[in-house]
Amino acid sequence: MTSVIKIVDRQTVDAIAAAWLAQLDGGDLSPADMAAFREWLNRSPEHRETLIRMARVWSGLDTVIDARLEKVLAVAEADDAEKPAGLMPALARLYPVRASLAAAASLFMVVFGVFFVAADPFGFSAAPDKAVYASAVGEQKEMHLEDGTIVRLNTGSSLEVDYSPEERSVRLLEGEAWFDVAHNAKRPFVVYAGDGAVRAVGTSFAVRKRENVVDVTVTSGRVVLSNLKREENVEPSPYPLATLEAGHQASFDERVESVDSLDTEELDRKLAWRDGYLRFNGQPLSEVVDEISRYTTVTIVIEDPTLQNLRIGGYFQTGDVNTMLDILHQSFGVEHEWKGEEQVILAAAK
Known part of the structure; x- marks a missing residue:
């Protein structure tokens, strides 16, 4: 039996949790943001624990009750029967002052030894004056940034936007996003993902963060791929690796792993x-299942190893597992069996 477990590193979880706390402190979330926050919070016990841990440190710095956060968390927890003890008191006592929240975040790093310099070398750990955007599993979301840049978030993704007069910086915390960048040669647009950086001026491209590897697909213009070079006692700085032209896709970490030329149909x-x-x-089929699994909470298991390399063609609506199962059965003879509501087993027809 084949199973896939998605592993998200601790520093990424810390960064996302800090970004959510900053946005919660900054004001009310939209219904879409609230749905994305609830989905992220309930996706893993680790997400809850990290949020509580940070909130308890921040709450210890002041006695002011932040009613907004209490209300938001109450809504987020409304349909969850396993609300952990102490969540509301911890999150209801956050600093309401923006500058103080940043100071609280600094104290958190000292107390718990979470060094965001390693996970976030350019100082993009959440601050109240920065914006975080997130999408739930199965959701795509479009945002228009202040400079006219359009961002489309793919399923289960989150990013943090931090614009300065010198640079338009975005940190992809998790998942995948496509950017249609407004042209401004004097103010470059840079997407940071893990230890990678993708620099553009006016172009469109997609970035996907996969554990330690970053995938970049350029639809127009060109981008420069860099690795955040690290030297002892020296601040990390971008180390250029390659320039990627439109119609190409690359995967890179410390070096460029692969570059593929894509025709219009494949793009x-x-x-x-x-x-x-x-x-x-x-x-x-193994690749098809992996891709579709990104858009649903249902676990799809290929029980019969002979099906792994079965070639599949066609298109599916994201998250529509039932239609995929019907097509696999009708067109390819693949049987399926549900195990409860959250797991389905694929097997060859008997």
């Missing part, structure tokens, strides 16, 4: 998620 296929669809053109 559209890889970015079909922007329109709410997934397209396949002869990919193995």
Whole structure:
């Protein structure tokens, strides 16, 4: 039996939790943001524990009750029967003053030894004057930034925007996003993801963060790929690796792992998620299942190893597991069996 477990590193969870706390402190969330926050909070016990841990440190610095946060967390927890003890008191006592919240975050790093310099070398750990955006599993979200840049978030993704007069900086904390960047040669646009940086002026491209690897797909213009070079006692600085032109895709970490040239059809296929669809053109079933699994909380297991390399073609609406199962059965003879509501087993027809 094949199973896949998604592992998100501790520093990424810390950064996302800090960003959510900063946004919660900054004001009311929109219904879409509230849904994304609830989904992230309930996705893993680790997310809850991290949020509580940070909130308790911040709450210890002041006795002022922040009613906004209490209300938000009450809504987020409303349909969850396993609310952990102490969550509301911890989150209801956050600093309401923006500058003080940043100071609280600094104290958190000292007390718990969470060194954001390692996870966030350019100082992008959440601050109240920065914006965080997130999408729930199965959701795509579009945002228009202050400079006219358009951002589309893919499923289960989050990013932090930090614009300064010198640089338009975005940190992709988790998942995938596509950027249509407004041109401004004097104010470059840089996406940071893990230890990678993607620099553009006026172009459009997608970035996906996969554990220690960053995937970049350029739809127009060009971008410069860099690794955040680290030297002892020296602040990390971007180390250029390659320039990527339109119609190309690259994967990189400390070096460029691969560069592929994509024709228009393949480029559209890889970015079909922007329109709410997934397209396949002869990919193995194992790859199809991995991709579809990003858009649903259902666990899909390929029980029969002979099915792993079955070539699949067609398109599916993101998150529509039932339609995928019907097509696999009707067109490819693949049987399925549900195990409860959250797991489905795929097997060859008997």
